[in-house]
Amino acid sequence: MFDRLKIMDEKYREIQDKLISGSLSVKEMTGYLKESSQLEDAVTSYRIYLSKENEVKELKELLEIEDDVELIGVAKDEIKTLEHELEKIEEDLRILLLPKDPNDDKNVMIEIKGAAGGDEGNIFAGDLFRMYSKYAEANNWKVEILDASEGTSGGFTSIEFMVSGKKAYSFLKYESGTHRVQRVPETESQGRIHTSTSTVIVMPEAEEIDFELNWNDIRVDVFRASGAGGQHVNTTDSAVRLTHIPSGLVVASQLGKSQHENKETAFKILKTRLYDKMLKDQSDKEAQERNKLVGRGDRSEKVRTYNYPQNRVTDHRVGLTLNRLDAIIDGKLELIIEPLINYYQKLQLEGNKNENN
Numbered sequence: 001m002f003d004r005l006k007i008m009d010e011k012y013r014e015i016q017d018k019l020i021s022g023s024l025s026v027k028e029m030t031g032y033l034k035e036s037s038q039l040e041d042a043v044t045s046y047r048i049y050l051s052k053e054n055e056v057k058e059l060k061e062l063l064e065i066e067d068d069v070e071l072i073g074v075a076k077d078e079i080k081t082l083e084h085e086l087e088k089i090e091e092d093l094r095i096l097l098l099p100k101d102p103n104d105d106k107n108v109m110i111e112i113k114g115a116a117g118g119d120e121g122n123i124f125a126g127d128l129f130r131m132y133s134k135y136a137e138a139n140n141w142k143v144e145i146l147d148a149s150e151g152t153s154g155g156f157t158s159i160e161f162m163v164s165g166k167k168a169y170s171f172l173k174y175e176s177g178t179h180r181v182q183r184v185p186e187t188e189s190q191g192r193i194h195t196s197t198s199t200v201i202v203m204p205e206a207e208e209i210d211f212e213l214n215w216n217d218i219r220v221d222v223f224r225a226s227g228a229g230g231q232h233v234n235t236t237d238s239a240v241r242l243t244h245i246p247s248g249l250v251v252a253s254q255l256g257k258s259q260h261e262n263k264e265t266a267f268k269i270l271k272t273r274l275y276d277k278m279l280k281d282q283s284d285k286e287a288q289e290r291n292k293l294v295g296r297g298d299r300s301e302k303v304r305t306y307n308y309p310q311n312r313v314t315d316h317r318v319g320l321t322l323n324r325l326d327a328i329i330d331g332k333l334e335l336i337i338e339p340l341i342n343y344y345q346k347l348q349l350e351g352n353k354n355e356n357n
Helices: 002-019 026-065 069-096 119-138 168-175 259-286 290-294 325-329 334-356
Strands: 108-114 142-150 156-164 177-183 194-204 218-223 239-244 249-253 302-307 312-315 320-322
Touching: 002 026, 026 069, 069 334, 108 119, 108 168, 108 259, 119 142, 119 156, 119 168, 119 177, 119 194, 119 325, 142 249, 142 259, 156 168, 168 194, 168 334, 194 259, 218 259, 239 259, 249 259, 302 325, 312 325, 312 334, 320 334, 325 334
Parallel strands: 177 302
Antiparallel strands: 108 156, 108 194, 142 156, 177 194, 218 239, 239 249, 302 312, 312 320
């Protein structure tokens, strides 16, 4: 591990020298900045490790020549503290050197749909959208609604939105699955607790370099938009439906004010969905346990339960239960996401150890 870190450190120094040389083209600089960013965390931790390791060495050398009892005691205590810190940094370095998901730095498209429970499932879909929006806001990420169908009693039968920001996918990729809510609906006169569900799908945004989508493979249909949206709604054929002929995948967009705007949005949705399908097909074909490692498991699985009467949230994948539902639904999703990240990193570490053995 430390041999690899040493090479990464040398590479990082070379990149920094090139970046300050002033002789790079914009394209070269962009590439080096990206490579530098990928190395930075591991190299920084490695340098801290070396510094503390050197402190331990100097303190041990001091013990060999020092005869002051009090000073010896202080030095020994400091060595214990530093050795504990070194163990922690070494564990962090092992995680930093784990194979990276190539999509971690990407923006994400999230689709939420009301499922079981009728109106209550749709209302809960709206609650989940608000939760993710609040979490995105706390992380200085941008949220852009791509398409939405409102429920008759509130919430959404379906909503698709893009979350753009630093490492958005790396944090949100574990949210795919069926989210279950247990609470008393406002329409329930007897005060009985109902169980409803909404489904969440998280997909990395497809970029130009990921794959090529040919317009010759797409059928374009236009139709009259419906619902809230302004004067253009119900007056012009501004809504757009795209059908990917080879796969049969169909997407639509009608929130934009023009046919051109809706066509661009629908194309973005279609490309992201096809990229997500391509990743899944590739995973299945190679028989890898990618789903386990990056949290893209069976989407019909109930991954989390939100129990309102007991202010409780349970994530079933990691057996985590928190009596902080009010805070989590208000956007403090890191209370669950951080344990999930730790859990899947632990799986990767165990997998690496088994391979090495």
